[in-house]
Amino acid sequence: QSTGNLKKLSEVHTTTSDMSYTVNSSGKYVISIAPEMWKMIMSRDGFAGIHPVPHYKLESGRYIIELAAAQWGIFEMNLKRLTTSTVHPSTSNMSYTINSSGKYVISIAPDLWKMIMSR
Numbered sequence: 001q002s003t004g005n006l007k008k009l010s011e012v013h014t015t016t017s018d019m020s021y022t023v024n025s026s027g028k029y030v031i032s033i034a035p036e037m038w039k040m041i042m043s044r045d046g047f048a049g050i051h052p053v054p055h056y057k058l059e060s061g062r063y064i065i066e067l068a069a070a071q072w073g074i075f076e077m078n079l080k081r082l083t084t085s086t087v088h089p090s091t092s093n094m095s096y097t098i099n100s101s102g103k104y105v106i107s108i109a110p111d112l113w114k115m116i117m118s119r
């Protein structure tokens with residue numbers, strides 16, 4: 001039985017504590033997903049292209065699913081789509097990304113921040 005952790009896909013949310021997997025003796029990927037990551041996967045159609053949608057069981061507060069190797073490949077592509085943030089530059093002083101929970105994360109240069117706060 002081999003084990004592994006998902007590599008960090010995004011600085012915004014995904015960490016190895018959010019999801020891990022093992023490959024069982026039948027070759028299926030047994031994936032353990034933290035509740036916040038599960039919410040993000042479910043809210044953003046993270047099982048797109050996987051039919052039927054995998055059933056889960058709860059163990060120690062984590063969601064456990066099993067995927068065949070082909071489904072795992074689709075799931076990995078979906079995760080990359082879900083967790084990769086695109087930086088949207090507005091100006092050289094400000095940019096934003098949309099994190100995995102759908103919130104905007106704005107980066108503002110110090111000089112612009114001072115100007116905003118002074119008004």
